[in-house]
Amino acid sequence: MDLIKNLQWRYAVKKYSDESVSEDKIDRIIEAINLSASSCGIQPYRLFIITNPELRRRLGEGSFNTQIHASSHLLVFAGFNKITSDYITDYVEMIQKQRGLESGALNALKNTLIDYFSTQTPEQNAIWSSKQAYIGLGTALIAAAELKVDSTPMEGFDPKLFDEVLGLSEKGLHPSVILTLGYRNSANDYLASVPKARLPINEFSTKIN
Numbered sequence: 458m459d460l461i462k463n464l465q466w467r468y469a470v471k472k473y474s475d476e477s478v479s480e481d482k483i484d485r486i487i488e489a490i491n492l493s494a495s496s497c498g499i500q501p502y503r504l505f506i507i508t509n510p511e512l513r514r515r516l517g518e519g520s521f522n523t524q525i526h527a528s529s530h531l532l533v534f535a536g537f538n539k540i541t542s543d544y545i546t547d548y549v550e551m552i553q554k555q556r557g558l559e560s561g562a563l564n565a566l567k568n569t570l571i572d573y574f575s576t577q578t579p580e581q582n583a584i585w586s587s588k589q590a591y592i593g594l595g596t597a598l599i600a601a602a603e604l605k606v607d608s609t610p611m612e613g614f615d616p617k618l619f620d621e622v623l624g625l626s627e628k629g630l631h632p633s634v635i636l637t638l639g640y641r642n643s644a645n646d647y648l649a650s651v652p653k654a655r656l657p658i659n660e661f662s663t664k665i666n
């Protein structure tokens with residue numbers, strides 16, 4: 458039941474206190490994100506964890522989301538622009554090594570993935586990668602709540618600015634979604650004391666036996 462209690466406790470924070478999140482907790486959240494499922498299992502996004510105040514001030518310019526600079530940590534989930542054959546080859550090689558398999562043991566998987574992604578446009582690749590990044594975002598929200606760390610998932614940022622400041626295009630990436638971490642400033646955040654609003658479970662979900 459702690460899971461549900463912790464999910465009820467979390468909310469999308471608007472105002473953070475000055476308290477920093479410990480590196481140990483940040484590292485656990487990062488590890489949880491890395492353990493997220495992804496379609497085809499190839500983790501087609503990368504995570505940037507930003508504390509640098511000047512960088513965060515620039516990234517927050519023009520955004521209504523003051524959390525971008527006024528929180529402890531800023532996480533940027535950046536999807537791949539393209540799923541290349543080289544990336545698939547290297548990833549499958551890594552799986553083989555981690556599972557103690559002979560080189561070439563997973564050639565069938567590798568070839569299937571290479572064939573599949575070669576039929577997709579770069580735009581389809583990018584959309585698909587972002588979807589996987591959002592799964593990581595979901596894990597991060599749960600992991601943060603379990604550690605009693607506050608967070609805010611956000612789409613309200615300037616993707617062009619993030620791309621320029623973080624040099625994402627050069628890395629073959631684009632910003633998919635962002636998340637801030639920190640601790641709520643309950644006295645100055647009107648959302649800190651409002652009850653959570655959600656659909657009744659039986660309206661939201663249907664059990665089919």
Ligand SMILES: Cc1cc2nc3c(=O)[nH]c(=O)nc-3n(C[C@H](O)[C@H](O)[C@H](O)COP(=O)(O)O)c2cc1C
Pocket residue numbers: 467468469470471522609610611612613614634653
């Ligand atoms: C993908 C995504 C994007 C969001 N973008 C923003 C945002 O730009 N700014 C913000 O303050 N909240 C943002 N939110 C927070 C939602 O408004 C919030 O999760 C929703 O109202 C439900 O409330 P709760 O998370 O506090 O339970 C976003 C949430 C998600 C999942």
